[in-house]
Amino acid sequence: xxxxxxxxxxxxxxxxxxxxxxxxxxxxxxxxxxxxxxxxxxxxxxxxxxxxxxxxxxxxxxxxxxxxxxxxxxxxxxxxxxxxxxxxxxxxxxxxxxxxxxxxxxxxx
Amino acid sequence: xxxxxxxxxxxxxxxxxxxxxxxxxxxxxxxxxxxxxxxxxxxxxxxxxxxxxxxxxxxxxxxxxxxxxxxxxxxxxxxxxxxxxxxxxxxxxxxxxxxxxxxxxxxxxxxxxx
Numbered sequence: 001x002x003x004x005x006x007x008x009x010x011x012x013x014x015x016x017x018x019x020x021x022x023x024x025x026x027x028x029x030x031x032x033x034x035x036x037x038x039x040x041x042x043x044x045x046x047x048x049x050x051x052x053x054x055x056x057x058x059x060x061x062x063x064x065x066x067x068x069x070x071x072x073x074x075x076x077x078x079x080x081x082x083x084x085x086x087x088x089x090x091x092x093x094x095x096x097x098x099x100x101x102x103x104x105x106x107x108x109x
Numbered sequence: 110x111x112x113x114x115x116x117x118x119x120x121x122x123x124x125x126x127x128x129x130x131x132x133x134x135x136x137x138x139x140x141x142x143x144x145x146x147x148x149x150x151x152x153x154x155x156x157x158x159x160x161x162x163x164x165x166x167x168x169x170x171x172x173x174x175x176x177x178x179x180x181x182x183x184x185x186x187x188x189x190x191x192x193x194x195x196x197x198x199x200x201x202x203x204x205x206x207x208x209x210x211x212x213x214x215x216x217x218x219x220x221x222x223x
C-alpha cells in the first residue's frame with residue numbers, strides 16, 4: 001500500500017462545477033497535512049494546510065479525518081485557472097514528507 | 110515564504126557525465142531538501158541537507174551517486190554523477206523556512222540524459 005494515495009483522475013469538469021478530491025494516508029502518526037498545486041512544467045506550490053477542524057480559503061475547503069486517515073479538498077465554482085495537478089502531502093513532523101502522486105483536474109469552458 | 114532559484118533550469122547531458130545543480134535561497138534556512146520528479150510521477154525525496162553536516166539520504170539514494178554540498182545557510186548543490194538515461198527527471202530543491210513542514214520549491218532543473 002502506498003503511504004499516500006490519491007485518485008489520479010483526470011477529472012474533467014465544466015466551469016462552475018464543484019469537484020472533490022480524496023486522499024488517504026497509511027501512517028497514523030502523521031502530524032501535518034497539506035494540499036499543493038502543480039501546474040504543468042512548474043514547481044509545486046502550497047495551496048493550503050489541512051487542519052482537523054477543517055479550513056476554508058475562498059472557493060477551497062480542506063478537511064481531515066484522522067480516524068479514517070483521510071483528507072479531502074473541495075473546489076467550488078471551478079475556474080479555468082484551477083486546471084492543474086493537486087498533490088496531497090503528509091508529514092510526520094520530523095521532516096519526513098510524503099507526496100501523493102497527484103490528481104489531475106481539467107476545467108473546461 | 111522564500112524565493113528560491115535553481116541553476117541550470119534545464120540541461121541535456123551525455124551518458125556517463127555529471128551535472129551539478131545549484132539552489133539559492135533569499136533567506137537563511139536550516140534545512141534544504143532535494144527531490145526528484147520523474148515524468149508523470151510525483152516527488153520523491155532524495156536527501157535532506159543541513160548546513161555543516163552530512164546530508165541524510167533516503168532509501169534508494171546514495172552519496173556516491175548524488176553528492177550534496179551545503180556550504181552555508183542560503184545555498185546547496187546536488188550533483189548527479191555518472192548519469193544514465195534513467196536519471197532523466199526534474200530535480201527540485203525546497204526549503205521549510207518556518208519549520209512548520211510547509212515547503213517552498215525552486216523552479217526545478219529539467220535534466221535529459223542521452
